Amino acid sequence: MIKITRPVCPNPEALKKNYKHPENKEALRQSSSDKCMYCECKVSHSYHGDIEHIKPKSKFTDLEFDWNNLGYVCAVCNGIKGNKYNDKSPILNPYDEDPEIHIVALGAVVACRNDSERGQITIEKENGVHLNRPALIERRQDRLNLIKRIIDVCSGLEANAKEAVLENLKVEADADKEYSLCVKELLKLEGVN
DSSP states (O other), X not given: OXXXXXXXXXXXXXXXXXXXXXXXXHHHHHHTTTBOTTTOOBSTXXXXXXXXXXXXXXXXXXXXXXXXXXXXXXXXXXXXXXXXXXXXXXXXOTTTSOGGGTEEEETTEEEESTTOHHHHHHHSTTTSOOTXXXXXXXXXXXXXXXXXXXXXXXXXXXXXXXXXXXXXXXXXXXXXXXTHHHHHHHHHHTTOO
C-alpha cells in the first residue's frame, strides 16, 4: 500500500447520480496506475475494477457520491473490506495519508510499523483488507524472486554493465509497478536505491 494522489473529479455532474461513472472511474484507475489502492495488484489484468467507498455508503449515506470517499480497488479487497469501518481507528486511506508511516514490507509480507494500530487494522482480515492473504503473499514473492534473480545475475557482470542493469532495475519500485512497496524495500536491502 502506497500513497496515491487523488485527481480532480473529471465529471462532477455525473458523480451526483453515478459514483461509478466511466469517466470518473477511469480517473481513479489512472491515479492508482491501475493498481488496487489497498493491495497494489494490477487490477485490470484479471478484473474490471471496483469503485470502493472508503467510508461505507451503508453507514455514511451522505458520502455515497463524495469524490473524496471513492477509490479504485480489486474485487478481493472490496469484498473483504465490505462495510468495515471504525471511526476511532479506520483503515488507511492512501489518498489522504501516507501508508508507509503505518505499514512496512518485510519481504512479501507487510507488517505494521512502530506498533501502528491503524496499520495493524488495515492489514488484518477481521477488520481490514487482509493484506497478508496467502495468494497475495505468493504473488509478491514471485515478483521479489524475479528481481532478486536479476540482482544476483548482475554480480557476474563487468562494472559498467552491472551498473546499467541495476539502474534500470530501480524503476521496478516506481509507484506504477505492481507491489512497489515490497520491491522498494527489497532494492533498499540489496543496496540498489
